Amino acid sequence: MEHTSKNKDIDSNDILQESSKRPKPATQQPSSILDICAGKVATVFEGDILVVYGPAHATNISPSKAEILHADLVDKNGQMTITLNMSNTFVHKFASTVVAGCGLRVTGFTVKEKT
Incomplete structure (x- = not known):
């Protein structure tokens, strides 16, 4: 199965939609990883998924055992990565x-x- 590179939007209401279907508010500009690390308030992050790993991404595993999915993301600057942990x-x-x-x-x- 081939996956195309489309932007996805995960919001706090657990809704995943293509970003083209939901207009992006002009006031919510994506934060860079440097901004997030500097302690600035971040409400939006945009990046590309470099790698996905963890038990939830493995094949032949029951949903009850798939508790966490990890993905390394890179921001638009392409110089730093951040890890997304999905419960x-x-x-x-x-x-x-x-x-x-x-x-x-x-x-x-x-x-x-990170600890």
Whole structure:
């Protein structure tokens, strides 16, 4: 199955839609990873998916065991990456659409420092 590079939008209401179907508000400009790391408030992140990994992305695994999906994203500057962790709330709905090479637009997220 071939996946095309289309932007996807994950919002806090657990809705995934093609960004072309939802107008992007002019006031919500995507934050770069540098801005996020500097502690600036980030409400929108746009980037490309470099790699997807974790138990939820593996084949032949039951949905009950697929609790977390990880994806490394790169911002429009292409110099830094950020890891998106999707909990089981998102995994069952969106795991098949989060594939390497696709663009992703994320809203309503929280930022945690790597430990």
